[in-house]
Amino acid sequence: MRIILVGYGVVGKGVTTILARKYTEKVKDNGFSPKIVAIADIDGAVINPRGLSPEKLEAIRQRGYPISADPEFGHKGMPALDVIESVEAEVVVEVTPVNIKNGEPALSHITRAFKTGKHVVTTNKGPLALAMPALTELAEYNNVYLRFSGTVGGGTPMLEFAKKCLAGDKILAIRGILNGTTNYILTEMSQNRVTFQEALANAQKLGYAEREPSMDIDGFDTACKVVILANWILNKKITLKDVDRTGIRDVSLQALDEASKRGNTIKLIGSIDGDKATVKPTEIPKNNPICVSGVLNAITFFTEFAGEQTLVGKGAGGIETASAVLRDLLDIRHKLATKILA
């Protein structure tokens, strides 16, 4: 399986690390034999149609920015779209930064990949949040797969769990703590009695929150994940604008104290119930399994037969999210193998 990696941040580096290790494993999963034939970043690309060796991947990693400075395979200034178009490969792994205004550049990368017959694995919520119904249709039309496990839960397989582990059952509703930054802030406020502003400053100091924190604290990130869950798991055709969204700026210490007196606390909950997709600070019992602390994420699926199922794990991290990319690549590999048989 030849792979074009687009984006070389913390997730992209994690992908090269994990795949380089897979190269050398003696027993390959289902005959899965990945080869990274190109990496495209903002400065240009490195391309080797025969596959970049683990040693070369390590050298690129050591050198860092700009990757196109590689003396052997560097292509300075080559746009990612040209790499996607011109390099032969089966899959494009899209891991550029999230943009929820217009989904770019990821949206163009993904559609270009589709048009040139390439499957796409992405960890980028932007294009999905803005245009998931259209993108899944476009993938189908072009007869390619679109996978995006890493967009929800980081390395925690929330999407796969719902798809693969609840066969025969019916998922009636979904509720989750889907953003680690806001969960860290609310945990700090509640456990250490600091104000929202102090907790936010603390989160920024620790690298949990961005300098421009609106994406997290205003609930956009959670809303993106709600869109993806709603489309993929519950077959709703919605986008970001359909989510009723409230962030955590107005959660007060007083409200947290009062909740605490009732044995509860306040968490930023994303939920889908019937046709309602919502993100808002919500009071929940402290002894509910979904009530996790710090940067952890958690999701509860309400099922018809098996009751409430809650999955907890880290919701972010380079290597964790890269492990979701690996799962998606294996899933595509498996799907293709079955297709060839059929």
Add this chain to the structure above:
Amino acid sequence: MRIILVGYGVVGKGVTTILARKYTEKVKDNGFSPKIVAIADIDGAVINPRGLSPEKLEAIRQRGYPISADPEFGHKGMPALDVIESVEAEVVVEVTPVNIKNGEPALSHITRAFKTGKHVVTTNKGPLALAMPALTELAEYNNVYLRFSGTVGGGTPMLEFAKKCLAGDKILAIRGILNGTTNYILTEMSQNRVTFQEALANAQKLGYAEREPSMDIDGFDTACKVVILANWILNKKITLKDVDRTGIRDVSLQALDEASKRGNTIKLIGSIDGDKATVKPTEIPKNNPICVSGVLNAITFFTEFAGEQTLVGKGAGGIETASAVLRDLLDIRHKLATKILA
């Protein structure tokens, strides 16, 4: 898919309820079309080679014991082994009571099914705890599938999660609260400061504990589940005697109080770490996701890339456990479909 149901307790009834509903669903999963052709219980059997109708299943359920009194299809006194041997079917669903002394009658039911070329779905921990390496080998030898999702976690898909959602990753260790009765008792002791004996009596009153409670409180039930996890997920060839097992009889209020001062509590933890399989009361932090209350179960998988993944749900219940049987039937159906293609 023709099914022989062996055992007609709370899980068996749940299976007929769920499958009767599946009969009438307009869109069948993957062409899955289940038919219960026989039910065998202690008193005899009901058999209809063309499949028992939903109305007939409901009538059997209403009448209750003895099921063989059915005027149309009843076979009074017919042993389950004869039913398994003589009735044509693809799958035997084995849901008789657990016996960890010699695994009977389930062990004979399962081996007889294998020898007559029938796949087996069971929720019965006994045979697996005593002879899992031999049973999986026997299934392979006879070219049939053995599935047992309902033995661990009730309706919570703990086994499937590990098998299907962590592809490409490596599970390094497993730790779980796998028994609801002991978790209820320890929760009561810790939260309401009642003694072990009082909490046990309470659990018995509520139907959470048996009159003969050793299976639960001495850790046998948890140890059975540890054996199944070790064999199925981590490929260890162990049986019940290989588990280092301590129950909760000696957990004192004082020990719980002292743990609480450290922000911890004591839970009955089943774990597999390297070659060590252990069941014992263990002090764990209250804010760890595995630290669930009441009759809930929880399991944490420690993975190489994706970090710690915790799954929480109800660990028992008739309809919940029956939903695990349905998942197993769908899995076999899917495996057979792929096999025919290959």
